[in-house]
Every structure is written in C-alpha cells, then in structure tokens.
Amino acid sequence: xxxxxxxxxxRLIAKLEVALGAGRPTLVLKSREFRNxxxxxxxxxxxxVRRVERRGVRSLSLDELQRLPILxxxxxxxLAVARTIALDRNLLLYxxxxxxxxxxxVYGPRLSPGAGLRAFFIYxxxxxxRAARWHILVATLALLVGVAVGFILTVQDExxxxxxxxxxxxxxxxxxxxxxxxxxxELFAPWPGATEAFGVFANVLFSHNTLxxxxxxxxxxxxxIPTLMLTVYQGLGLGAFVALHYNRDLTVECLGWLxxxxxxxxxxxxxxxxxxxxxxxxxLFPGRYSRxxxxxxxxxxxxxxxxxxxxxxxxxxxxxxxxxxxxxSTSLRFAIGLxxxxxxxxxxxxxxxxxxx
Amino acid sequence: MTTxxxxxxxxxxxxxxxxxxxxxxxxxxxxxxxxxxxxxxxxEIADYGERLVAFTIDFVIWTLLTFxxxxxxxxxxxxxxxxxxxxxxxxFLGFLVRNLYFIYFELAWQGATPGKRSVGLRVIDRNGxxxxxxxxxxxxxxxxxxxxxxxxxxxxxxxxxxxxKELVAAAWLLFCLTIPAINRDRMRGGDLIAGTMVISLxxxxxxxxxxxxxLRFTFTPAQLQAYGAFELQVLEELLRRPHxxxxxxxxxxxxxxxxxxxxxxxPLPRSDVIVFLRDFYTAERAFLEREQLYGKSRxxxxxxxxxxx
Numbered sequence: 001x002x003x004x005x006x007x008x009x010x011r012l013i014a015k016l017e018v019a020l021g022a023g024r025p026t027l028v029l030k031s032r033e034f035r036n037x038x039x040x041x042x043x044x045x046x047x048x049v050r051r052v053e054r055r056g057v058r059s060l061s062l063d064e065l066q067r068l069p070i071l072x073x074x075x076x077x078x079l080a081v082a083r084t085i086a087l088d089r090n091l092l093l094y095x096x097x098x099x100x101x102x103x104x105x106v107y108g109p110r111l112s113p114g115a116g117l118r119a120f121f122i123y124x125x126x127x128x129x130r131a132a133r134w135h136i137l138v139a140t141l142a143l144l145v146g147v148a149v150g151f152i153l154t155v156q157d158e159x160x161x162x163x164x165x166x167x168x169x170x171x172x173x174x175x176x177x178x179x180x181x182x183x184x185x186e187l188f189a190p191w192p193g194a195t196e197a198f199g200v201f202a203n204v205l206f207s208h209n210t211l212x213x214x215x216x217x218x219x220x221x222x223x224x225i226p227t228l229m230l231t232v233y234q235g236l237g238l239g240a241f242v243a244l245h246y247n248r249d250l251t252v253e254c255l256g257w258l259x260x261x262x263x264x265x266x267x268x269x270x271x272x273x274x275x276x277x278x279x280x281x282x283x284l285f286p287g288r289y290s291r292x293x294x295x296x297x298x299x300x301x302x303x304x305x306x307x308x309x310x311x312x313x314x315x316x317x318x319x320x321x322x323x324x325x326x327x328x329s330t331s332l333r334f335a336i337g338l339x340x341x342x343x344x345x346x347x348x349x350x351x352x353x354x355x356x357x
Numbered sequence: 358m359t360t361x362x363x364x365x366x367x368x369x370x371x372x373x374x375x376x377x378x379x380x381x382x383x384x385x386x387x388x389x390x391x392x393x394x395x396x397x398x399x400x401e402i403a404d405y406g407e408r409l410v411a412f413t414i415d416f417v418i419w420t421l422l423t424f425x426x427x428x429x430x431x432x433x434x435x436x437x438x439x440x441x442x443x444x445x446x447x448x449f450l451g452f453l454v455r456n457l458y459f460i461y462f463e464l465a466w467q468g469a470t471p472g473k474r475s476v477g478l479r480v481i482d483r484n485g486x487x488x489x490x491x492x493x494x495x496x497x498x499x500x501x502x503x504x505x506x507x508x509x510x511x512x513x514x515x516x517x518x519x520x521x522k523e524l525v526a527a528a529w530l531l532f533c534l535t536i537p538a539i540n541r542d543r544m545r546g547g548d549l550i551a552g553t554m555v556i557s558l559x560x561x562x563x564x565x566x567x568x569x570x571x572l573r574f575t576f577t578p579a580q581l582q583a584y585g586a587f588e589l590q591v592l593e594e595l596l597r598r599p600h601x602x603x604x605x606x607x608x609x610x611x612x613x614x615x616x617x618x619x620x621x622x623x624p625l626p627r628s629d630v631i632v633f634l635r636d637f638y639t640a641e642r643a644f645l646e647r648e649q650l651y652g653k654s655r656x657x658x659x660x661x662x663x664x665x666x
Contacts, residue, residue, distance in 0.1 A: 029643045030650070032568050042563065050560075053467050076396040085650060087642050089376060089590040090564050090597065097561040100390070100398045104467060104479070107393075109487045113464035116490035124491040211510065211522070214502050218529065292540075292549075299550035303495030310498060 031086035038078050045071035052105040072102040123352040128304035132278050139273040142228050146235015154243035164240040216273040217306050224280025231273045256330035259337030261319035267344050268312035275305030376590040390485050403478045403555040414472030419455045459497040477559025483552050492551040499547030503533040574636040580619040581644040585657035
C-alpha cells in the first residue's frame with residue numbers, strides 16, 4: 001500500500017518538476033518533498049518508541065498501541081525509499097536508527113519484568129533441566145563413583161582423608177579426631193546465633209564447593225573431561241568424610257547432618273556439572289551445525305541449568321547457616337533434608353509441564 | 358525468522374561509511390538485520406571502549422547501591438559479628454544487588470541498563486527475536502562465573518605461595534577476557550551462551566534540511582559535475598557543525614577550494630561564504646539526486662557516473 005502511494009507521489013513530484021523546471025531545476029528536490037510529507041509520522045513514531053524504551057510497551061495507550069506498527073511500517077518504507085532517492089546524510093542515518101529502534105520496540109518483549117521472571121521460574125527453568133536428564137544421570141553417576149571410591153579408600157586407611165579433603169575445608173577434622181569431638185563440636189554443636197548463621201550462609205556462595213561447581217560448569221567448554229574429573233573429586237571428599245564418621249560409629253548422625261543442606265547442595269553440584277556436560281555435548285557433537293553455531297543454539301539450556309545450580313546453592317546456604325545447627329535431632333534433619341530434596345525433584349520434573357508456552 | 362547477516366567481507370565502503378571514516382576515523386563493524394517486512398536495517402556492533410564505559414557507570418551505581426544497603430545493616434548488627442562476617446555480608450549483598458540490577462533494567466528498559474543507555478548501547482537477541490527473560494538472566498549470571506567469582510578468589514588469596522586455585526582463576530579470567538576479541542560480534546561468554554549481542558544504538562536527532570528554498574547563486578550543470586556524493590556529505594557535515602571561529606575558518610577554506618574547482622570567477626565577499634556554500638549544497642544535491650534517479654549515481658569526484666542498469 002505505502003509502496004504504491006510512494007510511487008504515485010513520486011510521479012506527481014516528477015510532473016511538478018517538469019512544470020516548474022524551466023531553466024531552474026535546482027529548486028525542486030525530491031528528497032525534500034519526500035521528507036515534508038512524512039516527517040510528522042517519523043517524529044510521532046520516535047516519541048512512541050522513546051516511551052517504550054523508557055517504560056515498556058505497557059505505557060502506551062490503546063490508540064498508540066495500534067498506531068505503533070502502522071508508523072513502524074511507514075518508517076521502514078520511508079527508509080527503503082530514502083536509500084534510493086536521498087543523499088541527505090543526516091536524514092538517512094536518522095531513518096536507519098529510527099527503523100531499528102522501532103523494530104526492537106514492535107518485536108520486543110511483551111512481558112513486564114515481573115511476569116517475565118515468573119514465566120522464567122515456572123516454565124523455562126524446569127523445562128531446561130528436564131531436557132538434560134541424561135546429562136544429569138551421567139553427572140550423578142560420576143558423583144556416586146567418587147563417593148564410593150572415597151569411602152572405600154578412607155575406611156581402610158584414614159591417611160587418604162587429608163588427600164581428598166583440603167585442610168581448610170576439613171575444619172580440624174581428620175584421622176586424629178575422636179568420636180566425641182566429632183559429635184559435640186561438629187554434628188551437634190549449638191546454634192551460633194543469627195549473625196553468625198548469616199555469615200555461614202554468605203560464605204557458602206564463595207566457598208570451595210561453589211567454586212568447584214562453577215568450574216564444573218565452565219570447564220564444559222573443554223570437552224567435559226575436567227567436568228567429570230571435578231565431579232568425581234567432589235564425591236571423593238564426601239566419601240572420605242562419611243568414612244571418617246563410619247569408623248567412629250557416627251554414620252547415621254553424620255548422614256543426617258549432611259542431608260539437611262546436602263540434598264540441595266549436591267543437587268546444585270549435579271546440575272552445574274550436568275550443565276557443563278551439556279556444553280561439552282554441544283561442542284563435541286555439533287550435528288549439522290558448526291560447533292560455535294550449535295553452542296549458540298543450545299547454550300541457553302546450559303545457562304539455565306547454571307542458573308538453577310546457583311539458585312540451589314543459595315537455598316543450600318540458607319539451610320546450612322540457618323537450620324543445620326538449629327535442628328538438633330537426627331531424624332528431624334533427615335526429614336527436612338529429604339523433604340527438601342523431594343521438593344526439588346518435584347519442581348524440576350513436574351513444574352510447568354504440559355503447559356503451553 | 359530474521360537473522361543478522363554478515364556484511365560481505367571486503368565490501369566496498371558505502372558513502373556513509375566513507376564520510377564517517379573521514380570524520381571519525383575507523384570503520385564500525387556492522388551486520389544487516391532483515392526485518393520480517395523485508396527491509397534490511399543496519400546494526401552496529403558495540404566496541405570495547407563503549408562497553409567498558411557503560412560497565413564502569415553501572416559498576417559505580419550498583420556499588421553505591423550496595424553500600425547504601427550495607428551500611429544500615431552493619432550498623433544494625435553492630436561490630437559483634439567480627440570482620441569475616443561483615444565481609445561475607447558485603448560479598449553476598451554485592452552479588453544480589455548487581456544481578457538484580459542488571460536483570461531488572463535489561464528486562465524493563467528493553468536491553469539497556471543506565472550505563473548502557475547513557476553510552477547508547479542495547480542488548481538484542483542475536484537472531485532478531487524478542488529479548489526473553491531467560492536470555493537476560495543467563496547472560497547476567499554468566500558474568501558472575503566469567504568475572505566476579507575468579508576475581509573474588511584472586512583477591513581473597515593470601516600473600517604466600519600461589520596455589521593451583523589462583524592459577525586456575527587467573528587463567529579462566531584471562532580466557533573470558535579474550536572471548537570478545539576472538540569472535541566477530543564481540544560477544545562475551547554470557548552473550549555467546551544466551552544468544553544475545555550488544556549493539557551500539559545511540560538516539561539520533563533529525564536536524565532540519567539544509568536545502569535552501571530560494572537560491573541567490575546559480576550554478577551550471579558543468580560546475581555541478583565537479584563533485585560526487587561523498588564530497589556532498591562531507592560538505593553537509595561541515596555545514597551542520599555549530600558556528601564558531603574554527604568552523605568559519607574551515608568553511609572559508611572549503612569555499613575557496615570549491616570556487617577554484619568549479620571555476621567561480623565572480624568575487625565572493627567573506628560574509629557570503631555560508632550563503633554560497635548552502636546554495637552550492639542545495640544545487641549539488643538536487644543535481645546528484647536527479648542523476649542518481651536516472652541511474653547515474655556518482656560516489657565521489659574521482660569516479661565517473663556509474664550507470665546501473
């Protein structure tokens with residue numbers, strides 16, 4: 001429509017030019033006439049786009065919302081015409097800029113930030129995790145292998161403990177610890193109070209485990225081998241830790257103490273590691289795309305798993321700082337830990353399933 | 358589906374680009390985005406300097422924001438917690454504030470944060486689709502992994518021997534910093550993963566048309582054949598500059614050159630320089646646009662009119 005209107009307008013201007021042109025053709029510029037007829041529409045569009053950029057599509061009234069795509073298409077058509085008939089640099093640059101900004105406004109996100117975040121947590125995140133179930137399985141197996149090896153070796157010879165567990169993390173525990181000291185200072189130590197608990201919580205974010213988890217994720221770029229190695233390594237430490245308590249008849253208490261935040265923290269580790277495996281998978285087996293293209297196509301899934309992992313680490317921090325020492329009964333600790341683990345499982349496997357997106 | 362396409366490598370510069378290069382030096386990296394309406398629009402990739410400035414502005418804002426929240430909290434809990442806890446809380450708050458800051462603004466302001474907006478940058482979907490929340494969240498949380506966690510680890514490190522963790526962190530940081538340099542669209546790791554890219558999209562102002570309605574000076578077609586589109590746009594750019602002694606001097610020089618080139622023999626008083634140049638611009642543009650319409654576009658004064666079939 002607009003195109004034909006433009007064509008008619010041009011023919012008219014051309015006739016005018018002939019009529020007026022005798023001797024002084026320089027006074028009639030097609031580009032000027034072109035601009036005079038359309039400038040108002042551009043300025044109106046400019047104002048609408050400016051408001052969308054500041055306050056979102058929702059800031060427009062119903063009328064303006066209907067005007068936006070019409071003005072956008074007119075501006076695009078103006079741009080196409082201007083490219084062929086105008087040499088005014090300022091005008092051309094302005095139209096290029098306006099067309100792109102309007103394009104982004106017209107085809108931009110419809111959701112408000114709040115609704116967007118909600119949709120993210122209800123649909124996008126669990127769906128991404130579900131799509132990676134095989135990677136999750138592999139990561140879980142790697143962790144279990146680590147735990148088994150760490151446990152078996154340490155049960156036989158506690159000297160292994162210090163090789164699997166960095167000294168900073170062992171917190172004074174080791175082959176020399178007695179059952180009583182482990183029980184009173186560690187497993188059933190009194191709650192330190194809110195401030196300290198918060199400190200523990202915040203620390204989790206920057207702790208060793210977090211770092212290793214994130215490295216698992218990032219090193220997926222290196223074909224996944226370091227990811228698997230690190231996951232096994234994490235399992236070794238855990239196995240050694242359990243073995244230390246096993247040798248002192250504290251297995252059940254130890255597992256209870258671990259489970260309250262461990263189900264979440266290990267879940268996070270598995271998720272991060274599986275995310276790393278997804279990255280490795282996309283790089284190693286690019287199918288019919290180039291490796292980088294394939295990573296770009298599927299990278300968002302891996303990123304979402306990373307987000308899920310970080311989220312779980314947060315919750316693990318709250319549990320570790322706030323609840324672990326507050327709850328002193330082993331059976332209650334199991335109930336909380338396994339309950340929360342089950343909640344994670346339900347969230348990731350069921351949430352938003354079957355919903356249309 | 359629209360896709361951002363590469364500009365053909367080594368393609369000849371367009372007239373715009375030549376003018377931009379003439380005034381600013383350097384050539385911006387560009388891609389073409391085909392809109393569903395079928396008209397391609399040009400996008401310019403943001404360069405490192407712009408992104409650094411934008412990030413610095415954002416950095417200052419969220420650091421101040423973090424402190425504004427941190428200091429009351431610190432006052433509330435007193436100093437009883439000890440040093441370690443105070444640091445932990447600061448780190449945690451920093452994490453929370455900066456991520457919420459980036460995610461909120463990039464969602465609410467269509468891919469811009471206050472820093473990006475002041476420099477004129479936008480985050481867009483690489484395939485031209487809408488910028489969805491999961492992409493925004495992914496690209497921002499990846500920044501943690503790319504930058505803040507290794508940085509935190511390096512700063513936390515003691516003064517003793519370098520341990521393996523610090524080496525890994527430093528190598529990782531270095532690797533992440535080189536990612537934007539080794540891909541065409543200057544994407545960092547987060548952009549790569551989230552399928553986004555950062556473009557330069559400063560708001561442009563439409564200035565008035567320089568064309569005069571009534572001409573005091575008239576030029577013959579032979580005189581107007583002296584120049585091409587590139588020279589015309591350079592003249593436009595000069596005429597649009599704010600008036601000051603420096604601009605006046607440049608314009609006088611240009612005027613002298615034009616007079617010599619087109620063989621303008623009548624005396625021209627200094628006070629008429631601007632009027633003369635604007636008239637010449639009008640006449641030249643009318644001439645060139647007309648020629649272009651007849652398929653005889655002329656990119657610059659060295660090339661003859663190129664006839665396009």
